[in-house]
Amino acid sequence: MQEINLYLATTLKQLRQAKGWSLDRAASETGVSKAMLGQIERGESSPTIATMWKISKGFHKSLSSLLEPSADNNSQTVIRPPNKQSKVLDSNNSPIAPIFPYEEQFGFEMFELTLLPGYERISEPHIDGVTEHVIVISGEMELLINGEWIKLTQGSSVRFAGDTLHGYRNSSASPAVFHNILHYAHDVSE
DSSP, rough: HHHHHHHHHEEEEEHHHTTOOOHHHHHHSSSSSHHHHHHHHHTTOOOOOOHHHHHHHHOOSHHHHHHHHOOOOOOOOOOOOOGSSOOEOOOSSSSSEHHHHHHHTTEEEEEEEOTTTTTTTEEESTTTTTTTEOOOESSEEEEEETTTEEEEEOOOOOEEETTEEEEEEESSOOOEEEEEEEESSSOOOO
16 A cells, blocks of 8 residues: 555646646546645545545546556556555445556556455546446445436446446445446547
8 A cells, every 4th residue: 555655646746737737727627625635645645545546537637647657668468466456445445446547548447356345435527428337246236327326236337427426335334346438538648
């Protein structure tokens, strides 16, 4: 977790400076307080996934770009063993692991998320044009789309507009694991 926080701190500061934004401007663009942004830049805070999504949207970047650098090779083949995938914990200790970070040539990023029993999160709309794909690997979960909770079981898959309000929850007694692919209609690497 410390490694991710250090990468996030450096990346956030570089993004802000590249745009010539003050902390006040970054706070205005992201909806994250100036104090929190300062703490993140100094590596003093472990922000929630919801906070990182706000930052990524405000800077028009992919979430994975805040967590780790994109692959540094030109090969179409990338093998990532499970122990090389970093894990981030949401505010209730639900893990999220980037599987494939965003790369401009592909236009998507892919995560594995684990929803612990009782987990619920409403996600604000992502950058315009984002399409999400959810594939349930194990367990069961519910997905909020168009104001309605839809139950998904192992093997279910859904594609929906990620640039609208949506949510995830696990009302069952067992963890639910799913893969989440976010496709960006516009390049978010610059």
